[in-house]
Amino acid sequence: MPWDLDNDRPIYLQLMERIQQDIIAGVYAPGDKLPSVRDLALDASVNPNTMQKALSELERSGLVYSQRTSGRFITEDxxxxxxxxxxxxxxxxxxxxxxxxxxxxxxxxxxxxxxxxxxxxx
Amino acid sequence: MKPILECQGLTKKYNNFYALSNLNVTLERGQIVGLLGPNGSGKTTLIKLINGLLTPTNGHVMINSMAPGPETKKLVSYLPERSYLNDHMRVEEILSYFSDFYDDFDAGRAGIMLKDLEIDTRSRLRTLSKGTKEKVQLVLVMSRDAELYVLDEPIGGVDPAARDYILRTILTNYNENATILLSTHLITDIENVLDRVLFIQNGQLSLNTTVDEIRTNQGKSVDTLFREVFKC
Missing domain, CATH: 1.10.287 (Helix Hairpins)
Incomplete structure (x- = not known):
């Protein structure tokens, strides 16, 4: 199912909110690995570059961190x-x-x- | 890397009518771009110029720094607005035809998609419905590993469920360095999939920006903006 997104707000912001929500709700546990950009983009039915932007922003906020080769993880803080x-x-x-x-x-x-x-x- | 598409001063005149007039646009690699504009605004003319089916009156169009020709046709996978396939052929014959024609055609990928869409490859094209024919063509075009995909109204004739499948197909198959340029009127359906939109109006580019820039700056969807800009 594509994610339910409003059509008047920036898509990347809504993707950030949704992932944040999923983290808080425990869909992902602290330290868990996030699915790849491509898989998340497919799941949400959005452009992979937009998903990439959402993840980079989450990374900047510190909620997720990336390890060079192995992907992105949820903070354990x-x-x-x-x-x-x-x-x-x-x-x-x-x-x-x-x-x-x-x-x-x-x-x-x-x-x-x-x-x-x-x-x-x- | 060179831009995948570059149009400079591109002009196409039919008698006294300018279908395109002094159009300048450059597309980088790795994006999905919507070519949007009302009927008769020049979308198909631009697409035909990119594919070498028309020659410019003035200016030029370059694909990977080459003028349209046999070399660029290896790089560009094109879905025309009308079918050029022979109606008497079976789907499987068309598959082998494409395999012969294009080095980058992945018959395996096409087979999987046709199966997902429940299209019998032994069927002759003329026995298929209009929507199913369109699906076959899109499958053929998306099964190439091209650098530029140019799709003229790819989802216009198919039902909403197939539309979702097609959009997923585009997202799944397209590689990070390829660019997809697609024209459509069904903006709402594809908005989330696009990086960038080009608005074309009376043969000129009136807007070239990203979907999220429109939403951030104007607080509205591309579809809403389109309806305002092109209000009749």
Whole structure:
């Protein structure tokens, strides 16, 4: 299945986000080897050069590192993985609050609604 | 390395009509490039000039620094907009025809693709549907190890599932140093596969940029941009 990509944002950014998500979600464990650029590009149904760019950017961020001949690996730096996980979480929360604010809720009301939903689900 | 394609001041005039007018473009190796433009904008004229089927009125087109001729035809794998294959031939006969014709033709690869697409190689071409014929032709063209693939509307006539297969075929088979130039109107379908797009308008190049540059700078897809630029 091709990856689900939006059509108004840069493709390489979305590929980065998806791989980051997969790392955080544990699809790849710390220290795991990533599939080759070509295989990832095929899986996502995107241009291999675009996938290459996404991986280079991830490398620059430190989330993955490459070993000359043997390919790219996921970082084993747990602190970094944890930080990225928290960054993603705050991003989701920020977006949620934005949408709720658009619906006219105040922060306190939003918190109460979240509480209520949690109670209901119990 | 020399660029795989270079057009300088390329002009083609039919009577008083300029199909192409002073077109300049250079394509490097290792990219998949979309040639996009409305009907009658000059896409097929450019493609025919690259393949030596037309001669320029002015300017020149160079493939690996050579003018189109027998030497460049060894480097360029071309899918024309219309079939030139003999309808009475069987698919297997066409395969051996291509093997004779092109040193770089990989019959094994063609066989696998035809099998994946469930096309019986004993069938005569004329018994196949329009879409199936198009698939056969594309398989032939993509089974060459060419340096430049020039595909004139490769996915126009085939169903969406086959379209996906064809795009995957292009991604799987193309080697890192080859360049693919393809014209199409189905931009959404191929957008993620392209490195670069060329917009051609009234015989002139109006845009030459990468897909992600368009998205970064304009916040919209190539398809949306096309619809805006060429709004009727």
């Amino acid at each position: 747990e602190t970094m993985l944890k930080k990225i996980k928290l960054d993603l979480a705050s991003e989701h929360i920020r977006q949620f609050f934005e949408k709720m604010t658009l619906l006219g809720f105040k922060n306190q009301e939003i918190l109460e609604l979240v509480q209520e939903t949690l109670e209901e689900d119990k």
